[in-house]
Amino acid sequence: MSTTTRHTADQAGNDGADGDLDDGRDASWDEEDDWTAEALLLLRNLRSPHRRKRAGQVGFAVYCVLLILVVWGVLPGFSLFIKSSMGADYTVHGAAILAAVPSGVCALALGALLVAARDALWRGPVVPPRDTADWLLTQPVRISRILLPWFWLSCAVSLSVGLLASVIGMVTLGLTVKTGLAAALAWCAVGGVCVPLLATALAVAVEAHESVARWVRTATPYAGLLVLALATQSGLAAAGHRVTWLERIELWSGPWGWSGIAALSPTPAAVPGGPVAALLSLAATAAAVELARRAAGALPLATVRQRSRTTTGVLAALQTVELRTARQVAAGASGTPRPARLQLPAPRHAALAVPWRDALALIHAPGRLGRSVLLSVLAVLSAVVAADSRHAGGVAATVAALVFGYWAVAQLLEPARLETDDTRRGSWSPYPYGGLMLRHTIVPVALGLVFALVAGVCVVLLGGGVRVALAPAVVPAFVAAGLVNACRGVSKQHLLLSPAQSPTGSVGPVLFLAWYLSGPLVAIAALTVPFVLSLHAPTAEHLLLTVCVSAAVTAGLLQWAYARAGKLLA
Incomplete structure (x- = not known):
């Protein structure tokens, strides 16, 4: 690989953030300069001794997650259904739960979007390991071939969390409202699929565009207040203090509310327009994921390297149980807040200095x-x-x-x-x-x-x-x-x-x-x-x-x- 070719690849990778280049490369990029397959093959051969160990670590982590879900989720859920079949009545809570769903689902969806956007200020959904960011992306390779797998991995992880929330919704509606489990799962899955994918797409936008990141920093306090207000409204609704007209506005205000309309569709509290809300949510999600896919494949390399190094620093701090250091590293990478306009006059007495x-x-x-x-x-x-x-x-x-x-x-x-x-x-x-x-x-x-x-x-x-x-x-x-x-x-x-032991x-x-x-x-x-x-x-x-x-x-x-x-x- 010549020095000229390497320089061309680096320059093209840095210029790809401008959006006027195809796949992060300039007009001088052609098939002879594309070493993607060779670089990936070399990397695969170099990593082969460690692949089995890595697969074992991932498999053990997945096993632990599944074990926790079975012990703390599946078995208690089965026991609740068994008790229900033996005469236990959980429908006494049905009215309160249905009253809490509209504003509660809006609060959860907006909270998920806010968390994903805040996370993207320092990390983001497209963050390859540091060795990939520091070495592989400097080679003459197609950037999208390297970055898109990490985007899809983030989509899969967020989707698994959403499907878990859908199962919880199914169990709740099945026990308290006696809704059919298949129908409850299908309608709850609309929000369980769309909200996590929308959150991932929003996170990619924050990672790709500094203007979106600035907007997120500005909107965070107001969004947090809105989530708190919606959660409070949900609690008041469950206690019997509902504001129906306000709930309708919230449900139709955007994708965060469309999921609530879909979740209520198989219940006695169904809101008119459930299929329309589901179609709108699916269409908006598909469009957002496609736009995010395009943006994820052409992220600025400087941004990717910075976030990869920040993530490495946070993980290192967590592994050494330096929790404050991890918070400081993440906060430092999230951007500098705007300087305050309010100033305090200097104190006249030394005792007031602190x-x-x-x-x-x-x-x-x-x-x-x-x-x-x-x-x-x-x-x-x-x-x-x-x-x-x-x-x-x-x-x-x-x-x-x-x-x-x-x-x-x-x-x-x-x-x-x-x-x-x-x-x-x-x-x-x-x-x-x-x-x-x-x-x-x-x-x-x-x-x-x-x-x-x-x-x-x-x-x-x-x-x-x-x-x-x-x-x-x-x-x-x-x-x-x-x-x-x-x-x-x-x-x-x-x-x-500590060598001290307990029965657990x-x-x-x-x-x-x-x-x-x-x-x-x-x-x-x-x-x-x-x-x-x-x-x-x-x-x-x-x-x-x-x-x-x-x-x-x-x-x-x-x-x-x-x-x-x-x-x-x-």
């Missing part, structure tokens, strides 16, 4: 504030459900409310986590390192109390009464728990290899998770019982107990965080 830096950092990362607000809403909704539930359901809803509450507050502690990523960042500070970390709690506590005040207003409007005191009482404890996690230091991978196997992963999530686990475990009592019986004694427990947990966790921070410099 809160000023933290507030400025959060202003320049508005996504974290948005996620904190959304998670706070989920925490309030879970608390409302817990207040109206009893026994195990009430405890589960209370734990969910506490988890969402901690997750919301943890979004505000990113400046503290950045400080501990590199302890040299705090070399400017005149404070001891532990004292510096404690000062990083000021802004999260202040913002958390603001969110708690808003949540308290909502609780009062919902008739929660004195339960309004629970939200501000828990904020300091969750901030302290987040600070404990921020100061945990280097990953203790040796815990995964090694306890190493459990020990690692207990260390990794030590702060929130302690806070949630200590606050669950007081919160259950206060939500179900909001007496003065229970509220006082909750406040006292929260104060004690906050003090203990802050002392723990201070000690951990001191060890970071040791």
Whole structure:
């Protein structure tokens, strides 16, 4: 292979992103320059010693997935149908499920599209391995021959997930509405096939066009709010508060709603136009997949190489259980957000330097504030459900409310986590390192109390009464728990290899998770019982107990965080 030919291939591969070249090559490309078959044959021969090992790994992964599906899906499904044949009545839930389907399916479909688009900002559906991106694509080969198999693989994986969701829908409709299983599977498969393929096609568009990627970054907060609103509407509809005219608009608004129309077609709640919606969904999916196929075969090589290297970095971080590193690598490849227009004046007192830096950092990362607000809403909704539930359901809803509450507050502690990523960042500070970390709690506590005040207003409007005191009482404890996690230091991978055993196997992963999530686990475990009592019986004694427990947990966790921070410099 001559140097001129190689240069022509590289130049043509880089110019193929402009769209005016055939298959990523310029006019000088002819059959004599096409070494695709030879390169693939050479690669196949080089990889032959490892092919059997790779096939074994893939086969084992498929076996594990199938085993999990059988144990946790097929067998419980069969048992439910057996109980139904023996007289168990699941139709009492049919009306609520049918009421929740319209907005619920829209929420799931839009959520799938949003997740696929966000994933494509740093990875995407067309990502060959790094050796292929760095070596094979630099050779004089047809780019589409290399990239299209990865596109079809992504389509197959997403399609398998969609078909699994279709089977779940079939079982649900068969048990609760007594719909024929064949009809339920066929109509649910419309959404199970179309939505995953549309999501893959959208991801290819994000990967291929920077303008689409910018649009996704801009639309993500609004799309997330819409998904949350649809999920809330679905829950309210299941509880008996339906807005039928709004549901019809949502169902006919696009492919995310057409799947819901198809799923309702074999049920008593069928919406007129089911076959039309199915045909529209299939036609839109076919067109989108064809456009995505064309785009996937001519992706810019620079984009492919960058995403391949990013994926390799994320996988390497995950294999070494460096979860924060993996998140940072993925976030760094997702693009730089727009700079914030709002600026804060410099503080006049030295004591305000750390809160000023933290507030400025959060202003320049508005996504974290948005996620904190959304998670706070989920925490309030879970608390409302817990207040109206009893026994195990009430405890589960209370734990969910506490988890969402901690997750919301943890979004505000990113400046503290950045400080501990590199302890040299705090070399400017005149404070001891532990004292510096404690000062990083000021802004999260202040913002958390603001969110708690808003949540308290909502609780009062919902008739929660004195339960309004629970939200501000828990904020300091969750901030302290987040600070404990921020100061945990280097990953203790040796815990995964612990020789300790249990009847179910090694306890190493459990020990690692207990260390990794030590702060929130302690806070949630200590606050669950007081919160259950206060939500179900909001007496003065229970509220006082909750406040006292929260104060004690906050003090203990802050002392723990201070000690951990001191060890970071040791």
